[in-house]
Amino acid sequence: MVSLNKNILRAILILSYIMVIAFILSGVSALFSYLNTGADRSTMLHTEIQNVEQYQPKLTWQPLQNEGRPMDEENLKALENDYLDAWYVKQMAYKTNTTAGIKDYYTDNARKNLYDFITLNKAKNITVEATTLHHNPTLEFFSEDGQLAILTDRHVVEYKHLFKAKQLVLETTETSTYKIVLLLEDGFWRIRHMVKEENAQYNFEKARISTDSLNIKGINYYPQATPWDMFGDQFSTEILSKDFKIIKNAGLNAIRIFIPYEDFGKANVRPEKLHKLKQTLDIAQAEALNVVVTLFDFYGDYSVMDWTLNQRHAETIVSAFKDHKAIIAWDIKNEPNLDFESRGKANVMAWLDQMIHLVKSIDTVRPVTIGWSNAESAPLLMDKVDFISFHYYEDLEQFEAAVKTLKSKVPSKPLVLQEFGLTSYSGFWKPFGASEEDQANYHKKIQELIAINNLQFMSWTLYDFTYIPKEVVGRLPWRKNAQKHFGFIDKNGTKKEAFNYITHE
Incomplete structure (x- = not known):
């Protein structure tokens, strides 16, 4: 028994010795690694900054x-x-x-x-x-x-x-x-x-750009299967050609499309995305549809240190397509006023101002606008843009009053009702929502008001969707389901009653 205890003790001592030696070797190795790391220029701030593309004036x-x-x-x-x-x-x-x-x-x-x-x-x-x-x-x-x-x-x-x-x-x-x-x-x-x-x-001198020939009667467009991902892996020229024919045959003459900032590569715009955008514009031109290109979709930073990256992004796209005959206007940003609270109104306004200057310095022919989320914000930067774009999803009873007020503040520039519509969703998450008949009556009424008030327009949107990314309206199911049913054509490809009132002519 005594011999057994001695053997156990000896084994414990040997194991403890081995562990101590291993610990010492590990410490020496870590120290050696640390000293060598400190001498490695790749870990120094200088090289780290060069490896990150954060500043590209x-x-x-x-x-x-x-x-x-x-x-x-x-x-x-x-x-x-x-x-x-x-x-x-x-x-x-x-x-x-x-x-x-x-x-x-x-x-x-x-x-x-x-x-x-x-x-x-x-x-x-x-x-x-x-x-x-x-x-x-x-x-x-x-x-x-x-x-x-x-x-x-x-x-x-x-x-x-x-x-x-x-x-x-x-x-x-x-x-x-x-x-x-x-x-x-x-x-x-x-x-x-x-x-x-x-x-x-610094003063940016700009020539006045004519808007006399705009005459926009259009629609906001995403393919039905890929909303908010138009230029992704499922990009299809066949789908675009079919849809653009539907839009043209409906009596419309324009579409509004969106360029996602990150998806296109931010400052270093991906050539394959430019190619897909060119194909889209070529198909639109073939169908005699004008295109309003909205930049910086899914972007919301606006920080001053980000500006040079933003400008290289816009410069690449505008320079590539400033002479394309399908483009009728550049829209700097969709609903930027929704970022006033989270990002600061001064920051957003300054960013917009500088971006207008940049786009106009590259394309001196096409007009520039901003897609404000409501009529109240639309007069902002009215001296910098060439025409005024606003969205309206409020009560139609207040529409004419809102337009009258806007015209009094901006008497000399064209007004484009750039987004409007009514969801036909009335399911589980919204049992008292509008029906397809209500949607049709809405479009009939607003087209009458558009004609009476001599507005140009772009409705929302051609299709009902089966999928809405959470980045668009969040995760709440009653918001996502409502967003799926704004289209003039349902998920099965059948024209809804509202399609009869897609335009007033």
């Missing part, structure tokens, strides 16, 4: 005629990347009043001014949200040893929000000229000096 280099050593494309691209990242780091520092990342993009001499500015803002409870939208750098000098570069960046378009105690006190868009000296240190370009030489208020 438009940048146009002037022809390379610099003094000193000739600049090759590879070095110029590296210089450009570090230069723009330095702007991003500075703007993040001003927004958060922290100094994270500044050492990676600014030399000792340049950091002092940034640190002083951050300290002053923190003391006064001031934060600055800013971005640059356009750079036009000229390389003035590149040293023979490749370690120093001097730039002049002209007409830099800068947008700024200044907050004091979290209250917006200043909003401005400026154009500035900077002189910049950069040094190559540890394989990265860092700013040594940045001096603002000129500064002025």
Whole structure:
């Protein structure tokens, strides 16, 4: 028995020894790994920022005629990347009043001014949200040893929000000229000096775009099987061709379609999505249907630091199709006023204003509008858009009064009733809802009002749907089921009574 106890004790001691040794080895290994990780440049802030596409202002280099050593494309691209990242780091520092990342993009001499500015803002409870939208750098000098570069960046378009105690006190868009000296240190370009030489208020000059030939009599369109996913895996030109013929034969002349921001690739728009959009526009043109293209569907951030990504998205799409004959207008955003409470009205309005400017700078021919969710919001930015679009799902008894008020506020621009309709759902979740007969009477009445008030229109929508994404109306079943039955054609492909009143002509 004693011998057995000794053997058990010996085994426990040996096992404990092995565990201690394993623990020590594990600790040494972890320490070695940590020290090596600390030396790995891929984990440093500098490289992390370069690996994330979070800041893409438009940048146009002037022809390379610099003094000193000739600049090759590879070095110029590296210089450009570090230069723009330095702007991003500075703007993040001003927004958060922290100094994270500044050492990676600014030399000792340049950091002092940034640190002083951050300290002053923190003391006064001031934060600055800013971005640059356009750079036009000229390389003035590149040293023979490749370690120093001097730039002049002209007409830099800068947008700024200044907050004091979290209250917006200043909003401005400026154009500035900077002189910049950069040094190559540890394989990265860092700013040594940045001096603002000129500064002025930015004013966007735009020519008046004619809306005399609009005459929109249309409908909002999604394929029946793929609502809110029109350009997805089930994209079908055959379905589009069939549906567009139905729309044209019904006496309509236009459709409104939606471009989902993330699905199209955000800042880096996917070529296959552009191809599907082109096919859609080509089919619409073949059926003599005009197209209102609504941008930024399923987007709702509006933060200033997101603007450059948003602008590259819109720039790609508008540039690709600005000459397509099917497009009759650009709609910047669907119902942005619904984001006022969650995102801040000032942020949303500023974003819309800048996006209008961008689209108009690319397409100088087609009119621009915004799809406001109600008549009350429709006068917002009325001086910036070319025609006024509003949605109406309220009581028809109040419709004419709402239109009269809107016309008094916007007397000189066309009004488009861009969305309207009535669901014919009266099932379990809404037992006292409208019937198909009620829906038909609604469309008959509103088309009479549209004609009387000389409005252009786009109804909601061609089809009843069997599936509604939760992102559209949420998860509540009474809302989702109601949304499924706004169509003029039911889920079986049969025209409902309302189809007789899809237009007043």
